[in-house]
Amino acid sequence: DTGVSQNPRHKITKRGQNVTFRCDPISEHNRLYWYRQTLGQGPEFLTYFQNEAQLEKSRLLSDRFSAERPKGSFSTLEIQRTEQGDSAMYLCASSRRNRGYGYTFGSGTRLTVV
Amino acid sequence: AQKITQTQPGMFVQEKEAVTLDCTYDTSDQSYGLFWYKQPSSGEMIFLIYQGSYDEQNATEGRYSLNFQKARKSTNLVISASQLGDSAMYFCAMRETHSTGNQFYFGTGTSLTVIP
Secondary structure, X not given: OOOXXXXXXXXXXXXXXXXXEEEEOOOOOOEEEEEEEOOOOXXXXXXXXXXXXXXXXXXXXXXXXXXXXXXXXXXXXXXXXXXHHHOEEEEEEEEOOOOOOOOEEOOOEEEEEO | OOOEEOOXXXXXXXXXXXXXXXXXXXXXXXXXXXXXXXXXXXXXXXXXXXXXXXXXXXXXXXXXXXXXXXXXXXXEEEEOOOOHHHOEEEEEEEEEOOOOOOOOEEOOOEEEEXXX
16 A cells, blocks of 8 residues: 555646646545645545546536546646636545545645746 | 534644544534544645444544534544644544535644644
8 A cells, every 4th residue: 555646746837837736546446536725724625536437526626627537547637727826735535435434645736826 | 604613723732631622513414424634744634533423432543532422513533642743733524425425524624733
């Protein structure tokens, strides 16, 4: 069990640029989640995959955001035309279908839009 | 309405003492799960303890225990024998089994500082 891996750990980008983050879940976990956490807040749900299917999307996920999970393994989260309000920690988590257990989170990608 | 409410932005505790972090929740589901996570300054969310809505016993995991009061919709985390390494943000979270799919709702967190 190597844990959930997220890359990059930090990303600084200029406003208007596109950015892409990657998440590698725990290999036997078929469920993958993206959350966003702004300063002083708890994580907020963005989207959820079961295998390669994106089953839920939050209203927070504007048209500039897109997430994929090809082949049901790693996932990418892309933000197009970044805005300063996109600055946040983006957390990925994975889980098995297993009652009573929480997610395993990655260490997150901290995005700063300047 | 907030699904999860944590009313203590910051807490201090003396090393080796016990501390209680408060959490209340709001749901109309009968079946739900309640979780606590620890977030050190490194950013990773670390799962601590779980309580199911139908569990009759309060959950315990080592130095962590929950004071689960279903009628009051509260699930307070008790950390016994605090250690310096316990200094971190603590988040309470809930997952509703039926209403909202698989997402977790998190509170705004409590910052715990353990004083030597």
